[in-house]
Amino acid sequence: MTPAAVRRLLALYPRAWRERYGEEFAALLESHPTTLRIVADVIGGAIAAQARAVTGRSDVGHAPAGEWWISVAQDIRYAMRGIRLKPGFATSVVLTLALGIGANAAMFGIVDRLLFRPPAYLAGPDRASRIYTAQAYRGKEEWTGWFGYRRYLDFREVTRSFDAMTPFEWGSRAVGDGDGTHLVEVASSAEDLWRMFDVRPVIGRFFTAAENNPVAPTRVAVLSYGCWQAEYGGQPDILGKSMHIGSAQYTIIGVAPEGFAGFANEPICAFVPMSAIQAVNSSPNAKDPWYASYSSSWFKLYARRRPGVSVDAATADLTEAFRKSYLAEIASSRDRTPIEQARPRALAAGVLDERGPERSSETKVAMWLAGVALIVLLIACVNVTNLLVGRALRRRREIAVRLALGVSRGRLVRQLLTETLLFAVLGGAAGLAIGQFGGAGMRRLLVSSADHTPAWTDGRVIGYAAVLVVLAGLLTGIAPVLQTRRTDVASALKSGAREGTARRSRLRTALLVLQASLSVVLLVGAGLFVRSLSNVEHVRLGYDADRLLWVGVYSRGVPMDSARQVSLRRDLLAAAQRVPGVENASRALTIPFASTWSQRLFIAGIDSVNKLGEFTLQASTSEIFSTFGTRILRGRGFTIDGPAAPHEMVVTQSMAKRIWPNEDARGKCVRVSVDTAPCMTVVGISEDVRRRSLSKPEHHYYMPIDVFQPRGGGLFVRTHGRASDQKAVLQRALQPLMPGASYVTVTPFSENLNPQLRSWRLGAMMFSVFGGLAMLLAAIGLYSVIAHDVTQRMHEMGVRAAVGALPRNIIALVLRDALGVVTPGLLVGVLAALAGGRWIEPLLFEQSPRDPFVLVGVVAVLMATAFASSVVPARRAARVDPSAALRTD
C-alpha cells in the first residue's frame, strides 16, 4: 500500500489512537497490498475505534448486546462479504445507482452555479443584490437589469439602504501589440467592486475612487491572477508596466487573487475603472458626456445592503430613487413616456443573473433536467429495489432459517439496510466520477463558469450526493425489508423453492409498471426536444449563418478622419473579396443576434410609424443580399456603392405588409431619423429575417451604408465552405491593411447563433441521454423479472410441454405475460405525458407537446424493448426438457 493511501486510511482513526499506534500501524499497512478486503478491514477497525473513543468503553472478546457499533462493523463486513460472493449482482446494483446519482450530481453542479452559488470571494452574499428596474411599455411592464452611468450616479446619490454600489460589465477587448494582438475578457467597474468582495491584491493594489473619476479618469489596470500567469509568466516586477487594452495604454497597478472574476461568470483578464474605458470609447462630440446621459445602457448594477436593511426596504428605497431619476430623465428628453404611464419601479434581487425577475430558457431547461435527473434516480432505485426483492425472494428460506435460529427481525432489517446503504455509498462514489465527466460537458454547454472545481472535490456537490446516497439507500432498502418482515417462517421452511415464489410478487409487478411509465414520460420529453431542435435548426433565418464571418474594425493609436475611415473600409472590402475561399463580402453596420439599430421613420399618410411596431435597420453595400444569401422576392437590391449611391431602401416582406398592407411597397418614400430627411425610395422586397429571436421574424429594412453611415461598421464575408475554416486566412489577409496599432477581429457568425440554440440543444441531448438511460434500466428490470419468473415456473412449463404444448405456445405464453406488465405501464406513462405536456410547452420550439408521432414512436420503441428483453427467457422456457423439469425440486 502506498504511503499516501495509508495516510488517508489513518485519517479515519481518532487522533489519540493515531498518536499511539499511527506509526507502527502505518508500517504494517505498507507491507500489505491495497485490496478491497484490507481496505474494508481497516475502515471497520476505524469505525470501532471511533465508537470506542466516543463512549470510552473497552472490552476484550465479543461485543456484548447493546454495543451497536460493533454489530454495525459486523454488518458492514457481512455486506462486503456479500459483494465479494456475488460480484456480478453487486456491480449491476452499484452501476445502476451510480448512473442515477451521477446524473443528479452533474445537474446539481449546474443548477447550483446558475441559481445558488454566490460568486467567489463575495462578502456577505446574503446582503448583496443585483438591481433591476421596470417600466410599463405599451401597457406591459418590462424589466431590465442594464443601466447607464447617469442612472448609477442618481441611485448612488439618492438611496440610503446600501453601503456599496458598483456598475459591472465585461467584454472581449484586444490586448497586446501588432501580430500578438488577441482578444481577452476585460471587466470595468467602479471602486466599490473591491469593497463588495472579500479580496486583497496578491501584489500591488486595487484602483480607487479618484482613479474612477468620470471627468478625469486614470488609465490603470488590475490583472487577474490567471492572466498574470498566462500573459506575463507571473513576473513579480509587473507593477508599473504598461499594457494595451482596446485602443489605449493602461498602467498595471495590482494583481487580483486566484479565481476572482468579480460578478462575471467566465475568467477575466483585467479589471479597469469604468470611467477610464468609457472616456476612451466615447465620442467627444456627443451632446452629453457619457456619464451624464440616460440614453444608453451597458452594465449591470450591484449593491450591498447595509446590515439590518431588509430586501423590501431596499427595494422601496430603490423604487423611490428610480422615480426621481426618471423625472430627471423626462426633464432632459421630451420623448419619454409620462411617469404616470411608465409606472417605474425597481427591485433588489439576488446577485446571480438567474435570480432576477426573468429567467433564461437555459435555466428553465436546466431546472427541468434537474427534475428529470431525479426521475432517473427514482427509476434506478426502482430497478435496484426490483433486483433486491428478487434476491430476497430467492433467499426466503435462508432468511427463515436464520429467523428460526433466533436472529431478531430488527437485526435482519438493520443488516439489509446496511447492505443497501453500502451499495448506495459505492454507487455515489462511482456516480461522482460519472458526474465529473458528464458534468464538465454540460457545464461547458450551460454555464461558462470561472470556477472549474471538479465534482469530487466540490463540497456542495459531494454534500448533495451524500443526501442522495442516504435517500437511495433507504428507498431501495424499504421493499426488501418489508418482504423480510412478511416472511412466515413455518410456511417458508415447509415449502420447496418452487412453491414459495411461483407467483410473481405483486410488488415487483407494480415496480415494473412504474418504471415503464416513467420511461415513457422521459422518452416523450426526449422526442419533443429532439423535434424542437430539428425545427429550430431548420427554421429559415433569412441568411446562411454557417457560411458567414464577421470582421470587426478597430482603430487605435492613429487619428483617422472620416475620409480615411471610409477608404480603409473600402480597401478591407476589396482585400476580403480577393481572399481565396471567399465567395463574397459586404460592408454592414449591424449584426444579427449581436447588435440592433432602429431609427424613427416618417411616411406620408401614416400618423406615427413607430406605433406600428419597431423597425430595425441594416446599412450595407450592394453585395449584402448575395453575401447573406437573402432572397429578393420582388423588385431589386442596391446597384451602386460609393459616394454616388442612390437614396434607396429594401424592406422585408413583413415590414412591407405591416406598413402598406394592401399596396405594393415599391416606389414608396420613407424618411429616416427626421421628417425633413431626404426620401429613401423602396426598390425591393426581401424575404423575412430573424435577427433577435428565432421564434419570429422582425420588421427590418436595408439602406446603402454610403448614404446612412459611410465611416462605420465592419464586413460580412461569405465563404465557400464552413466559415470557421477561413477565419485565420482572412485575419492574416486583412490585418496588414490596418494602420498603426489598429486591428481587425474575425469571428464566425455562428458563434452569435449558438447561444440561441443552446437550450434546445441541451434539452434534446440530456432528455435523450436520460430517456435512453431510463429505457435501458427498464429493459434490465423487465428482463430480470421475466427471467426469474421463467426459472420459477420451469416445473409448470415442463408439465405444459409434457401434455403437448409446442415451444411456440410456451414462447407466446411468456411474451404475453411480459406485455401484460408493460402495457399498463405504457398507458399510465402516455396519460402522464399528455397531462404534463402543458408545463413543458413554453420550452419547445414550434412543437406541440401532444405530438402523436412522438407518442406512437415512444410506445413502439418501448414495446420493442419489452419484446427484446423477454425473448431470451421465453426461448429458454421453450427449450425445457419435461422430464428434467419435473424431477427438480
Added chain:
Amino acid sequence: MSLPSLSPPLLVLASLADGPKHGYAMIQDIERMSGAVLGPGTLYGAIARLEEAGLIQPLQQKERRQPYRITALGLRELQARLESMHRFTQAGLKKLEAR
C-alpha cells in the same frame, strides 16, 4: 450458516504466549496456528483493547515496528479462556462419540 470463529484478542494472546512479536509476525503466526487471516484493522483493534486492559505490553520499538509481549495478567486470562474452551471441546466430542 457459519459459527463465529475465534475472537481476534484471544488469537493475539495465544500468538504472544511463546514470546514477543510485532504486528506482521503476529498475523503470520496466527494464520499458521489457526488458519485465520487477520486484517490490519482487526489486529490493531484487538491490540488496542488488550493493551488498554493490561493484558499485553509494548516493548522497545525497533525501527518502525513495535513488538508486544504478553503480561502476567494476560497469561492468566489466556490460560482461563483456553481451559474453558478445552472443557467445552471435550464435552462436545464426548456427545458426538455417544451417538
